[in-house]
Amino acid sequence: MLKNQGLYHYLTERTWELTEKWYEGLDKNKGGVYSSTDPEKIETLKHQNHEFHVRFCAMFEKDKEEFFAGFQDWIETIAKDEDHLSTPVVSVLGEFFRTQEQYLEMIGSYAKENEDTVSIEQLNEWNLAVVNSISSVILEFTSQNTKAAQDRLHAQQQMIVEMSAPVILLTKHSGFLPLIGEITTHRAQIVFEKTLRQSAKHNIEKLFIDLSGVPIIDTMVAQQVFQLINGLKIIGVKTALSGLSPVIAQTAVHLGIKFVDIEVYNTLAQALKENGISLIDG
Template sequence: MKVSEKFYEFMKERTWQLTEKWYESLDKSDPSGVYASKDTKVIQTLKEQNHAFHERFCHLFKDVGQDRLCNFELWIEEIAKDEEHLQTPTHFILREFFRTQDQYLAILKEFIRLHGSEFTLDETEFLRELIINTFSIVISKFAEENYEYSQRRLKAQQEMIRELSSPVILLNKKTGVLPLVGDIDTGRARYILENTLNECVDKNVEHLFIDLSGVIMVDTMVAHQLFQIIESLNLIGVRSTISGIRPEIAQTAIQLGISFENISVTSTLERALNEQQ
């Protein structure tokens, strides 16, 4: 029997034992993440995920010629997009990969102690290299997948924040208000422009009040884009009234050569709404 086949037989009987030992030795004092969970369902899922890894890893020794990455792709994808793991710091997850690798090296050491006389040093060294190289491949692929899913998740969260931070609120059937709050960078300004135009069209807004009293600071590029919103609204037939312009924003607009001649401006949103009535 080949050394890999012998090790496969040795390993397949110990997969659940590996999982239980791994969880028992797990540092459950992490400040956050899946490994610190006390939820029994989360813990059971975590153990099942760990055991599924062992089953795939064990199978490598039965067929050493197979594509090692292919054997783990579905498992890696599942873990990388798993919500509990996405909420776990990546260095905690990598720590557990290396702890699991240590488990395999320890069990290989036990295998050599019991069966080493049956095989050459090169044969047992082959097993050690297979373990280390496979972990390297899996960890690298997981890090790549985890990063991609994290970026998608972050982008989705940013989109949601942008939507919530620049809503067109209807005051009546034809009038809306756009309250802007916080710092506005170029990316957010671009989103506000696109979103505001779309919302005004969708909601049939004819008069939009844009309140800037909550905007602390903008740079020259952003100021230019904000006033582009007014020009764009005018092109689609929406009248605009600006309220709450801070002195520094007004100065930036003047420096840019932006004319307020055809723009309705009031000091406060309350005053703008009263005048509209």
């Protein structure tokens, strides 16, 4: 029988001892959260570890379903914790296995102190339960941590994409949109939406779009760029294109795109000069 009040109380009375011994034996060169020298972060790490023990010891008091249900919030918190997300997963998993060894050792000590009442079969059952429970926690943590890491990466990519399409005010009613790097279909859609919003917000009457930093563009993205130009036209914004590479120009021709009502210049400097805009004071 897995439930055992004696073992449960034996372990719960030593949860802080488990935490302190765990931290004492921690390899501080692992990187991430485990290498922090910030007293506040160290204290947080210890409390997180202690909360694990409080929940884990409950396996010897609660039913299996209730035990794992009580673990979900801890797993989710650690999996989404920024410091743990910045720590190599292999290092985190290594600490789970080190904790497993702590429990096997402590349960062994309890069995030795109570050898008259604890059989070998009972000890083996407890040890197997510890190993299986740690494995289940690891699987759930890995799943949630992977999802949290993917969500964070997506959010970072989204932020980078949005920051890479700024509409810069040149004068009271003119703006500049520099497009740099590879333009994917996803990025083109964000540029489209953000540029329309910013142009309307700043009452821009003319927008200079520079493509000199774009090495190559596919047909789908080219269509979105020219849809942007049409969208700007609808809200009353004139456009001027500069920096079109031969590849981009050829793509536009293949698409049958005509540069009607669109000013096209070789360089941004030429476009600004032709429109009487100077960025140099004095």
